[in-house]
Amino acid sequence: xxxxxxxxxxxxxxxxxxxxxxxxxxxxxxxxxxxxxxxxxxxxxxxxxxxxxxxxxxxxxxxxxxxxxxxxxxxxxxxxxxxxxxxxxxxxxxxxxxxxxxxxxxxxxxxxxxxxxxxxxxxxxxxxxxxxxxxxxxxxxxxxxxxxxxxxxxxxxxxxxxxxxxxxxxxxxxxxxxxxxxxxxxxxxxxxxxxxxxxxxxxxxxxxxxxxxxxxxxxxxxxxxxxxxxxxxxxxxxxxxxxxxxxxxxxxxxxxxxxxxxxxxxxxxxxxxxxxxxxxxxxxxxxxxxxxxxxxxxxxxxxxxxxxx
Numbered sequence: 642x643x644x645x646x647x648x649x650x651x652x653x654x655x656x657x658x659x660x661x662x663x664x665x666x667x668x669x670x671x672x673x674x675x676x677x678x679x680x681x682x683x684x685x686x687x688x689x690x691x692x693x694x695x696x697x698x699x700x701x702x703x704x705x706x707x708x709x710x711x712x713x714x715x716x717x718x719x720x721x722x723x724x725x726x727x728x729x730x731x732x733x734x735x736x737x738x739x740x741x742x743x744x745x746x747x748x749x750x751x752x753x754x755x756x757x758x759x760x761x762x763x764x765x766x767x768x769x770x771x772x773x774x775x776x777x778x779x780x781x782x783x784x785x786x787x788x789x790x791x792x793x794x795x796x797x798x799x800x801x802x803x804x805x806x807x808x809x810x811x812x813x814x815x816x817x818x819x820x821x822x823x824x825x826x827x828x829x830x831x832x833x834x835x836x837x838x839x840x841x842x843x844x845x846x847x848x849x850x851x852x853x854x855x856x857x858x859x860x861x862x863x864x865x866x867x868x869x870x871x872x873x874x875x876x877x878x879x880x881x882x883x884x885x886x887x888x889x890x891x892x893x894x895x896x897x898x899x900x901x902x903x904x905x906x907x908x909x910x911x912x913x914x915x916x917x918x919x920x921x922x923x924x925x926x927x928x929x930x931x932x933x934x935x936x937x938x939x940x941x942x943x944x945x946x947x948x949x950x
Contacts, residue, residue, distance in 0.1 A: 659733050665736045679719050680702070745807045757847025758801060785859060830877035
């Protein structure tokens with residue numbers, strides 16, 4: 642019997658976290674015959690293979706090697722190897738709650754019309770003290786998400802984190818999966834492949850559902866708790882938003898110019914507020930907003946690849 646749902650972990654040099662992520666999937670309340678686990682080793686150079694071998698006797702667990710490094714490439718390899726009707730994505734530095742897969746199936750089967758994408762809450766597991774300059778409004782850069790205490794259908798401006806997201810495999814097949822130019826490769830902080838995917842699915846008339854009981858804990862390492870990391874992340878976020886507009890053919894020069902001018906007009910008052918904010922968190926948040934806007938404008942002005950800033 643084929644599994645109903647496939648739980649996916651894509652991993653790259655995260656041996657320190659992988660064991661806990663895997664164990665959280667093995668501890669699910671859902672019967673093991675109803676789900677499978679697919680782990681994609683995305684060109685790891687650490688002891689990931691040794692960690693993987695610790696779980697080699699688990700019958701509903703499969704391992705796939707993807708040598709081309711890139712998180713979207715790994716996720717596409719994962720769903721192409723999945724056998725479940727639904728595919729649920731868990732980051733390798735996240736820990737799923739025990740009812741994670743069971744709740745996913747419940748939501749897909751109970752909502753009518755059946756949703757195209759479902760996601761849930763991502764709570765931070767702080768590995769170091771949260772800095773006083775870090776506003777909750779910047780938590781999205783860390784894939785921390787808490788939209789509501791009750792299930793809700795998302796509006797077009799709302800997003801889900803792919804570190805805790807599931808969708809029918811047939812929709813992944815129809816869409817081609819995640820754009821591989823819109824996610825991290827190496828040291829770049831590019832992103833937005835899941836947002837582009839959400840836009841596609843919504844464009845086909847499907848709904849996106851958020852359910853707070855579909856919950857994961859997401860590690861926040863000390864390396865991410867620096868202003869330098871957030872500045873780079875903000876700039877790359879802006880670049881990624883711009884390059885979402887280039888699915889196959891570029892925008893006209895006139896259209897790029899109009900979009901760029903609109904964003905500059907949006908950015909200027911925030912730069913003033915950045916200097917006069919009432920507290921450190923507000924000032925730094927506005928600095929990140931300005932950097933994101935700068936990245937967006939830079940992305941609009943470029944017509945080729947954005948492999949580097």
